[in-house]
Amino acid sequence: MPGSKYRLILFDLDNTLFDFDAAEELALEQSLRVNGLADLKVPGGLGRYREVNQRLWAALERGELTQEQVLLGRWEQYLEQEGLDYAAIDRAYLRGLAEHKQLLEGAEAVLRELARRGYILSIVTNGVGWIQRENMARSGIADLIAALVISDEVGAAKPDARIFEAAMAQSGWQEKASTLMVGDSLSSDIAGGKAFGLDTCYFNPKGKAHHAAPNFEIRALEELLDLL
Numbered sequence: 001m002p003g004s005k006y007r008l009i010l011f012d013l014d015n016t017l018f019d020f021d022a023a024e025e026l027a028l029e030q031s032l033r034v035n036g037l038a039d040l041k042v043p044g045g046l047g048r049y050r051e052v053n054q055r056l057w058a059a060l061e062r063g064e065l066t067q068e069q070v071l072l073g074r075w076e077q078y079l080e081q082e083g084l085d086y087a088a089i090d091r092a093y094l095r096g097l098a099e100h101k102q103l104l105e106g107a108e109a110v111l112r113e114l115a116r117r118g119y120i121l122s123i124v125t126n127g128v129g130w131i132q133r134e135n136m137a138r139s140g141i142a143d144l145i146a147a148l149v150i151s152d153e154v155g156a157a158k159p160d161a162r163i164f165e166a167a168m169a170q171s172g173w174q175e176k177a178s179t180l181m182v183g184d185s186l187s188s189d190i191a192g193g194k195a196f197g198l199d200t201c202y203f204n205p206k207g208k209a210h211h212a213a214p215n216f217e218i219r220a221l222e223e224l225l226d227l228l
Protein backbone atom coordinates (compact mmCIF):
# COMPACT_ATOMS: atom_id res chain seq x y z
CA MET A 1 0.00 0.00 0.00
CA PRO A 2 1.15 3.58 -0.63
CA GLY A 3 3.02 5.31 2.17
CA SER A 4 0.63 8.26 2.61
CA LYS A 5 -3.08 8.80 3.17
CA TYR A 6 -3.56 9.13 -0.61
CA ARG A 7 -4.34 6.37 -3.06
CA LEU A 8 -5.39 8.17 -6.26
CA ILE A 9 -3.23 10.97 -7.68
CA LEU A 10 -4.80 13.12 -10.41
CA PHE A 11 -2.34 15.02 -12.58
CA ASP A 12 -2.92 17.94 -14.89
CA LEU A 13 -1.19 17.39 -18.25
CA ASP A 14 -0.02 20.67 -19.87
CA ASN A 15 2.87 22.35 -18.04
CA THR A 16 2.59 19.77 -15.25
CA LEU A 17 3.72 16.54 -16.96
CA PHE A 18 4.28 17.85 -20.50
CA ASP A 19 6.20 20.92 -21.64
CA PHE A 20 3.35 22.86 -23.23
CA ASP A 21 5.18 26.21 -23.47
CA ALA A 22 8.00 24.87 -25.67
CA ALA A 23 5.58 23.02 -27.97
CA GLU A 24 3.35 26.08 -28.22
CA GLU A 25 6.22 28.23 -29.49
CA LEU A 26 7.24 25.64 -32.14
CA ALA A 27 3.62 25.06 -33.19
CA LEU A 28 2.97 28.77 -33.64
CA GLU A 29 6.02 29.21 -35.90
CA GLN A 30 5.15 26.07 -37.84
CA SER A 31 1.55 27.07 -38.42
CA LEU A 32 2.44 30.54 -39.73
CA ARG A 33 5.09 28.98 -41.98
CA VAL A 34 2.89 26.29 -43.56
CA ASN A 35 0.16 28.87 -44.09
CA GLY A 36 2.56 31.15 -45.98
CA LEU A 37 2.61 33.71 -43.17
CA ALA A 38 6.21 33.30 -41.98
CA ASP A 39 6.95 36.95 -42.75
CA LEU A 40 3.86 38.24 -40.99
CA LYS A 41 4.90 40.65 -38.26
CA VAL A 42 2.35 40.44 -35.48
CA PRO A 43 2.73 43.11 -32.79
CA GLY A 44 3.70 41.51 -29.48
CA GLY A 45 4.57 38.15 -31.09
CA LEU A 46 4.51 35.00 -28.97
CA GLY A 47 3.88 36.91 -25.75
CA ARG A 48 0.72 38.47 -27.05
CA TYR A 49 -0.45 35.17 -28.58
CA ARG A 50 -0.10 33.57 -25.15
CA GLU A 51 -1.96 36.40 -23.48
CA VAL A 52 -4.89 36.08 -25.94
CA ASN A 53 -4.93 32.28 -25.77
CA GLN A 54 -4.84 32.18 -21.97
CA ARG A 55 -7.59 34.78 -21.71
CA LEU A 56 -9.87 32.71 -23.96
CA TRP A 57 -9.14 29.40 -22.15
CA ALA A 58 -9.92 31.19 -18.87
CA ALA A 59 -13.29 32.21 -20.35
CA LEU A 60 -13.86 28.55 -21.28
CA GLU A 61 -13.06 27.56 -17.66
CA ARG A 62 -15.80 29.97 -16.57
CA GLY A 63 -18.21 28.34 -19.02
CA GLU A 64 -18.43 31.47 -21.19
CA LEU A 65 -16.97 30.02 -24.40
CA THR A 66 -17.00 26.67 -26.19
CA GLN A 67 -13.75 25.01 -27.20
CA GLU A 68 -14.39 25.84 -30.86
CA GLN A 69 -14.87 29.51 -30.01
CA VAL A 70 -11.51 29.46 -28.20
CA LEU A 71 -9.65 27.70 -31.03
CA LEU A 72 -10.79 30.11 -33.74
CA GLY A 73 -11.21 33.22 -31.59
CA ARG A 74 -7.57 33.19 -30.53
CA TRP A 75 -6.39 33.64 -34.13
CA GLU A 76 -9.01 36.27 -34.87
CA GLN A 77 -7.90 38.29 -31.86
CA TYR A 78 -4.18 37.70 -32.26
CA LEU A 79 -3.74 38.10 -36.03
CA GLU A 80 -6.51 40.68 -36.58
CA GLN A 81 -6.23 40.57 -40.37
CA GLU A 82 -8.90 40.30 -43.03
CA GLY A 83 -8.90 37.33 -45.39
CA LEU A 84 -6.92 34.84 -43.30
CA ASP A 85 -8.12 31.23 -43.02
CA TYR A 86 -8.22 30.95 -39.24
CA ALA A 87 -9.46 27.35 -39.36
CA ALA A 88 -6.45 26.27 -41.46
CA ILE A 89 -4.09 28.18 -39.18
CA ASP A 90 -5.55 26.45 -36.14
CA ARG A 91 -5.39 23.00 -37.77
CA ALA A 92 -1.69 23.42 -38.54
CA TYR A 93 -1.08 24.77 -35.04
CA LEU A 94 -2.83 21.80 -33.39
CA ARG A 95 -0.87 19.39 -35.57
CA GLY A 96 2.33 21.12 -34.39
CA LEU A 97 1.28 20.84 -30.75
CA ALA A 98 0.58 17.14 -31.20
CA GLU A 99 4.00 16.61 -32.79
CA HIS A 100 6.12 18.71 -30.46
CA LYS A 101 4.75 18.24 -26.95
CA GLN A 102 7.25 16.28 -24.83
CA LEU A 103 7.27 15.10 -21.24
CA LEU A 104 8.95 17.47 -18.82
CA GLU A 105 12.33 16.30 -17.64
CA GLY A 106 12.00 13.90 -14.72
CA ALA A 107 8.24 13.40 -15.09
CA GLU A 108 8.46 9.80 -16.26
CA ALA A 109 10.80 8.74 -13.45
CA VAL A 110 8.51 10.29 -10.82
CA LEU A 111 5.42 8.59 -12.26
CA ARG A 112 7.22 5.23 -12.47
CA GLU A 113 8.24 5.44 -8.84
CA LEU A 114 4.74 6.47 -7.69
CA ALA A 115 3.24 3.57 -9.66
CA ARG A 116 5.77 1.22 -8.06
CA ARG A 117 4.66 2.49 -4.64
CA GLY A 118 1.09 1.45 -5.50
CA TYR A 119 -0.63 4.75 -6.29
CA ILE A 120 -3.36 4.92 -8.93
CA LEU A 121 -2.26 7.64 -11.38
CA SER A 122 -4.67 9.44 -13.72
CA ILE A 123 -4.70 12.58 -15.84
CA VAL A 124 -7.36 15.31 -15.88
CA THR A 125 -6.77 17.87 -18.62
CA ASN A 126 -8.50 20.77 -20.33
CA GLY A 127 -7.66 20.38 -23.98
CA VAL A 128 -8.36 18.92 -27.40
CA GLY A 129 -9.03 15.18 -27.21
CA TRP A 130 -6.97 13.84 -30.10
CA ILE A 131 -3.92 15.93 -29.23
CA GLN A 132 -3.81 14.83 -25.60
CA ARG A 133 -4.32 11.19 -26.67
CA GLU A 134 -1.58 11.41 -29.29
CA ASN A 135 0.83 12.96 -26.77
CA MET A 136 0.10 10.19 -24.30
CA ALA A 137 0.37 7.43 -26.89
CA ARG A 138 3.96 8.31 -27.76
CA SER A 139 5.07 9.52 -24.31
CA GLY A 140 6.14 6.18 -22.88
CA ILE A 141 3.98 6.64 -19.76
CA ALA A 142 0.64 5.36 -21.09
CA ASP A 143 1.13 2.04 -19.25
CA LEU A 144 1.31 3.91 -15.91
CA ILE A 145 -1.95 5.84 -16.32
CA ALA A 146 -5.30 4.45 -15.15
CA ALA A 147 -7.44 7.09 -16.89
CA LEU A 148 -6.90 9.98 -19.31
CA VAL A 149 -9.82 12.34 -18.85
CA ILE A 150 -10.09 15.25 -21.30
CA SER A 151 -12.49 18.22 -21.16
CA ASP A 152 -13.17 17.98 -24.91
CA GLU A 153 -14.50 14.42 -24.45
CA VAL A 154 -16.25 14.87 -21.09
CA GLY A 155 -18.02 18.07 -22.17
CA ALA A 156 -16.91 19.91 -19.02
CA ALA A 157 -13.62 21.62 -18.20
CA LYS A 158 -11.76 22.11 -14.91
CA PRO A 159 -12.76 23.68 -12.52
CA ASP A 160 -16.20 22.12 -13.23
CA ALA A 161 -16.93 19.30 -10.78
CA ARG A 162 -18.14 17.01 -13.58
CA ILE A 163 -14.66 16.44 -14.98
CA PHE A 164 -13.30 15.47 -11.54
CA GLU A 165 -16.26 13.11 -11.07
CA ALA A 166 -15.48 11.50 -14.43
CA ALA A 167 -11.81 11.16 -13.50
CA MET A 168 -12.57 9.38 -10.23
CA ALA A 169 -15.13 7.09 -11.83
CA GLN A 170 -12.77 6.17 -14.69
CA SER A 171 -9.94 5.60 -12.21
CA GLY A 172 -12.08 3.17 -10.22
CA TRP A 173 -11.61 5.15 -7.00
CA GLN A 174 -14.42 7.05 -5.28
CA GLU A 175 -12.92 8.27 -2.00
CA LYS A 176 -12.21 12.00 -2.18
CA ALA A 177 -10.33 12.04 1.15
CA SER A 178 -7.59 9.86 -0.33
CA THR A 179 -7.36 11.65 -3.68
CA LEU A 180 -4.82 14.37 -4.47
CA MET A 181 -4.98 16.80 -7.44
CA VAL A 182 -1.60 18.00 -8.75
CA GLY A 183 -1.37 20.86 -11.26
CA ASP A 184 0.14 24.18 -12.30
CA SER A 185 -3.10 26.18 -12.64
CA LEU A 186 -4.57 27.93 -9.62
CA SER A 187 -7.87 28.61 -11.41
CA SER A 188 -8.53 25.15 -12.85
CA ASP A 189 -6.46 22.58 -10.90
CA ILE A 190 -6.26 24.04 -7.41
CA ALA A 191 -9.58 25.95 -7.18
CA GLY A 192 -11.38 23.13 -9.03
CA GLY A 193 -9.88 20.31 -6.99
CA LYS A 194 -10.58 22.13 -3.75
CA ALA A 195 -14.20 22.99 -4.64
CA PHE A 196 -14.74 19.32 -5.49
CA GLY A 197 -13.44 18.32 -2.05
CA LEU A 198 -9.97 17.07 -2.93
CA ASP A 199 -6.62 17.89 -1.40
CA THR A 200 -4.44 19.81 -3.83
CA CYS A 201 -0.77 20.20 -4.69
CA TYR A 202 0.28 23.34 -6.60
CA PHE A 203 3.13 22.73 -9.05
CA ASN A 204 4.81 26.14 -9.13
CA PRO A 205 8.19 25.73 -10.87
CA LYS A 206 8.76 29.49 -11.24
CA GLY A 207 7.82 30.26 -7.65
CA LYS A 208 5.00 32.65 -8.60
CA ALA A 209 3.46 34.64 -5.75
CA HIS A 210 -0.19 33.82 -5.00
CA HIS A 211 -2.88 33.85 -2.34
CA ALA A 212 -4.29 30.36 -2.85
CA ALA A 213 -4.03 27.79 -0.09
CA PRO A 214 -3.20 24.42 -1.63
CA ASN A 215 -2.39 21.59 0.80
CA PHE A 216 1.07 21.33 -0.77
CA GLU A 217 3.23 23.39 -3.07
CA ILE A 218 6.19 22.03 -5.04
CA ARG A 219 8.72 23.56 -7.44
CA ALA A 220 9.86 20.23 -8.90
CA LEU A 221 7.87 17.05 -9.53
CA GLU A 222 10.57 15.04 -7.68
CA GLU A 223 9.34 16.64 -4.44
CA LEU A 224 6.26 14.42 -4.73
CA LEU A 225 8.45 11.47 -3.84
CA ASP A 226 8.97 12.96 -0.36
CA LEU A 227 5.29 13.85 0.10
CA LEU A 228 3.82 10.53 -1.04
Ligand SMILES: [Mg+2]
Pocket (backbone or CB within 6 Å): 012, 013, 014, 015, 016, 183, 184, 185
Ligand atom coordinates in the same frame (compact mmCIF):
# COMPACT_ATOMS: atom_id res chain seq x y z
MG1 LIG B 1 -1.53 22.98 -16.82
